[in-house]
Amino acid sequence: MKSNNKNIEETIVAKAKELGASLAGIASIEDLKASSSYAIYDKKPFYEEYKGVTWREAHKSVLVWALAHPISEPVLDWWSMKVPGFTPGNGIMRTQSKKLRIWMDEELGIKALSLPYQIEYGGAFLKDSAALAGLGVIGKNNLLVTPEFGTRVRLRGIFMEAELEPTGPIEFDPCKGCDQPCHRACPRDAFRSGSFERPYCKEENDKREANGQMVDGSIMGIEESSEVVKPCRFCELACPVAQGTSG
Ligand code: B12
Structure with missing residues (x-):
């Protein structure tokens, strides 16, 4: 479906924030497909379970959001096989993802797919998605650097069956002049x-x-x-x- 309401992107971003996202934005799947990670990863995947990506024609845009991981909350990042989503941070984002997906369908009539974290199980490259959506830029540390939280964020994404206007990229050059x-x-x-x-x-x-x-x-x-x-x-x-x- 093609968006005919010019505020739909803002509505979706606002909903993600209402559900607890620290930052949120939208990128086009066409741009994401062209990002360097896919080209590199297809030639040399890190995990043997990866069998390539099956892109669904209906998926036109990706919603990507960030959850701030401040130094004061290290537990958000700790891994345990017993925790739903493996880390408490991922657990929170998984719940946000489910709520967003249901809301999109019920309120906007947009079908969506909540993405898993791992690439080899159907996840998307989230830093690339976030850079394209304008949440930040990829820094010399190979991480997404955001103006609001620096690198201290974790990411999650949803593919949407709607052609929406991308919210990025942004002009931001935080590594310039930094002694790394x-x-x-x-x-x-x-x-x-x-x-x-x-x-x-x-x-x-x-x-x-x-x-x-x-x-x-x-x-x-x-x-x-x-x-x-x-x-x-x-x-x-x-x-x-x-x-x-x-x-
Ligand atoms: C596998 C993985 C790992 C592996 C391999 C990491 C790697 N980069 O190779 C290991 C375990 C080593 C790892 C380590 C870490 N990871 Co990690 N990791 C992932 C995962 C699951 C996939 C990443 C991947 O395979 N990338 C593919 C390779 C080919 O590309 P790449 O190295 O990322 O670099 C590409 C991009 O930078 C891109 N790029 C560069 N410039 C630009 C510009 C534009 C415009 C675009 C579009 C793209 C682009 O091109 C590069 C390839 O040429 C993602 C989650 C996800 N679903 O995306 C998290 C993720 C990237 N990791 C994350 C984090 C936080 C970490 C660690 C800090 C450890 C931790 N505390 O969790 C370290 C940091 C390492 C580092 N400096 O990169 C966060 C990043 C958050 C952020 N602020 O960026 C993510 C998004 C997970 C999350 N929970 O949110 N990770």
Whole structure:
């Protein structure tokens, strides 16, 4: 369906924020398909379960939103197999996604698909989606850097059966003139070549995965205690954007 109400994009973004999104925006699937991640990933997927993407003709736009992950709430990012959505942050975003999808259908007549987090199970590249939707830009740390929260956000997306006006990209150049504390902060020197090299980053996260810690269920919002993995955030937390420091 083609949008004939010029405020429909604003209505959707406002609803996402009403449901708890810290930021939200819309990108076109055509632009997303053309983003570099798909070309790279199709040649060399990270996970063997990935069998390529089956694009559905009806999906024309992607709604992408961010949930702020401040340093004061590290638990949002902790992984546990017992937590719905695996992290408390993902759990919140999964619920937001379901509510948004139902609301879109009931209130706007737009059919939508809530995307899983993992690419290999049908998820989309969320940083690319967010950059195209104007939530921020991809920084030298290989992360989405937003004007409002810097890098400290997590993302989620929904494919929509409606051709909507993209809300981005935006003009924003936060890495210009920055001496890249993100690169120096990495415990594995994953930016040694000047850009992000996934295998080094993965070494650090694999080590953390092998060294999970038992924590009380109440910390993770579940009944029983569980083993949790605390993913590395050094490059993310070193980014000075929107942190009120000069770096
Ligand atoms: C697999 C994965 C990982 C793997 C591999 C990471 C990798 N980038 O290769 C591992 C476990 C190592 C990892 C680590 C981390 N991850 Co991770 N990861 C993912 C996941 C599931 C898929 C990413 C992927 O496979 N990308 C494909 C590869 C080919 O591309 P890429 O390295 O991302 O780089 C591409 C883009 O930057 C793009 N690009 C560059 N410039 C531009 C400009 C424009 C306009 C566009 C459109 C695109 C674009 O081109 C690049 C390829 O050429 C996403 C969730 C999702 N569904 O998207 C989260 C995600 C990217 N990770 C996230 C985070 C936070 C992290 C960590 C900080 C760990 C943590 N605490 O969770 C580190 C940071 C590493 C880093 N500096 O990149 C967040 C990012 C939030 C943000 N602010 O950007 C995401 C979105 C998950 C989430 N919960 O929201 N991750």
